[in-house]
Structures are given as C-alpha cells and as structure tokens.
Amino acid sequence: MAQIETELQMLKAEAINMWTLVNSQLSKARQAFLTFDKDLAREVVLKEKRVNGSELKIDRDCENIFALFCPVAIDLRFLLAVLKINSNLERIGDIAEGIAKYVMEADVPFSEDMLRITRILPMYEEAVNMLVDTQDAFEKEDTILARSVFKKDEFLDNVNRSTHKVLENHLKDHPGDYSQALWMLSIIRKLERVGDQAKNIAEEIIFYLEAKVLKHKGKFA
Template identity: 40%
Template sequence: MINIEEQRVALSDIGEEMLNLCQSQVQHAFEAFTIFDTDLAEEVILKENRINALDLKIERDTDNFIALYNPVATDLRFALALLKINYNLERIGDQAYDIANHTIDLNQKLAPELIEKLQFKTMFKTLDSMFKDIVSAYTDENLKAARKVFKKDKVINEINNNTFNIVAEEVVKNPELIRQYLMALVVMKKFEKIGDLLKNISESIIYYIDAKVLKHKGKK
C-alpha cells in the first residue's frame, strides 16, 4: 500500500484535473452561447459525462483515503476540503451543461448590442479570473489568490443585479428580441451561480490551508 503522502498527492492531482475540466467547460459554454456555436455546445454536453465520472472517482477515492489512512490534522482537513471542492465543481459542470443546452434551445445568434449591454464579456472575464485565482490557490496553497475571489464575486453579483432592469427597458425598444433577452436572463443567472460556487471553493481552500471556516466568521 502506498503511503499517505503519495495518496494525498494523487488525490490532489485528480482534484486539479476536475478543476481544469470545469474551467474549460465554462469557457466553452460561454463561447457557444455568445457566438452561437452549436457544435461547441454539443461538446460541452458530451463532456458532462467525464465530469460526472471524475466526481464519483474523487468521492470514492477520498472516502477510501479517510477509511484506510485515518488521517488527522492537515491530512484530514485536506480530505474534507477536497470533498467540498469536488461537490461545488460538479455543480459548476451542471451550470455549464445547462448553458450549452440553452444555446441549442435558443437556436439563434445573440444580437451584438445585447451582449454588450448585459456585460456578458465582463462577467465571463471576471469568472475566468476567479478560476485562475482558484487554480493558483489550490496548486500553490496561495491564500492571497484564494481571497481575491470574494471581491471578484461582488462584480459578478452587481452585473447580474443590473440585468433585469436593462432587459425590462430593452424589450420595450426591441420586442422582436424578447426571446433572446429572456434566455439571456436565465444564462446570466447561471453565470452568477458559478461565481457563488467558486466562492465556496475558495472558502474550502482557505479552510484547508489556514483552518478557517469563513462562512461562520460573520456570525461571531
């Protein structure tokens, strides 16, 4: 049987694979929706099976790690954090899958002015930056990178909060685009949810590195 350190490294590697795959899925889902690429949307849908398989493997391997090695202190915190990270990554994969399906259901290219006014590109760039911070925090145990995610999530929330009022005004001006605007509202909410899930992942990484559970901090 391999030692606990080797097993922990193996678990960390598969967690990083899951993280990179989910980042790619979100990127492709965004591209598919904003430029109306149904082939790319289909690719995202097909890769959902890979995410589900990795999710089950990480959960199974982490459970075995805890059962076989009876980890304590840092090793136990790592295992618990990885389970939470994996749970949130699987949900991110679900959001990307849904966006890809919405792309196919909409079956038309978004009007350029809609993409600009709803700040789709700004929202995605912020999400992509959050992913990069998460990767750095996870692979390098970088607390500073993990904490950057919280401020960036506020940008995502602000964009999403403004979306409804923008759509309400624009639908009156361009009623022929009502289907696009309604679908855009749904997809923007999906991106906002991805931001929340990335924030959850950041909390789990900080818990592992610094033994802090941030979600209870404000209750003290």
C-alpha cells in the same frame, strides 16, 4: 514518504485534473455562446459525463483514505476541503452544460446590443477567471490569491442585480427581443452561481491551509 502522503498527493492531482476539465467546459461553453457554435455546445454537453465520472472517482478515493488512514489535522482538513471542492466543481460543470444547451436550442445568435447592455461578456470572462484563480490558489497553496476571488464575485453579483432593470428598459423599445431577453437572464443567473461556487471553493482552500472557517463570516477575515 509515508503511504498517506502518497495517497494525498495523488488525490490532489485528481482534483487538479477535475478543475482543468471543468474550466475547459466553462470556457468552451463561453466560446460556443460567443460564436453561436452548436457543434462546440454539443461537445460540452457530451463531456459532462466525464465531469460526473471524475466527481464519483474523487469521492470514492476520499472515502478510501478516510477508512484506511484516519487522517488528522491538516490532512483531515485537506480531505474535507477536497470533498466539498469536488462537489462545487461538478456543479460548475452542470452550469457549463446548461449554457451549452441554451446555445443548442436557440434559433438565432444574441443581438450585439443585448450583449453590450447586460455586460454578460465581461461577466462571463470574470467567472472563468475566478475558476482559474481558485485552481492556482489550490495548486500553489496561496490563500491571498484565494481571497482575491471574493472581490471578483462582487462584480458578478452587481451584473446579476442590474440585469432585470436593464432588460426591462430594453424591451420597452425592442419588444421583439423578449425571447432572447429570457435566455440572457437565465445565462446571467447561471454565471452568478458560478461565482458563488468559486467563492465556496476559495473558502475551502482557506479552511484547509489556515484552519479558518469563513462560511457566514466576513470574507476577508
């Protein structure tokens, strides 16, 4: 096996480890949110340093491969994709940390009624699923699975668009929930950004495997 192939395989393994770490962060933040577990939320915040460290390591390794091997064709596309995916994953890690900080700072658990009417729980579940699907698509080199992420993102967008009006109506009858409504709106917006990052990752997977640039184009091209 050529040395560049070995280096690229090692880089792919690093990227998958980063994915697994970020997925764990997002899932643990979800569990902390559901159970109002401040200790688990604190664990997510503390582990953010590992996410940042992994991002820097992958960036350095990509730069070294560029410098040593001057890759072309699919190898070049793979490196470019990993660089962008790495950045997207780090941003999702930041979002997970932000959600965990909300749990740490909140005084009481969110009301069951607000959880239901905002659809935040199925939204969070779909956001985690999107991240899992992109990792599977990357590992298996499956562009069909990557494209399925775009449809899932539409659900997150719909929930985000409807939240303002839903909470406005809720607060007419429950003005005391104003503070919680602000927290809820902030978390929903963060989850919508997770969807955007996962969608960007899916686009990079398709670029790497098919040499198609989907940015600013129809997502099912």
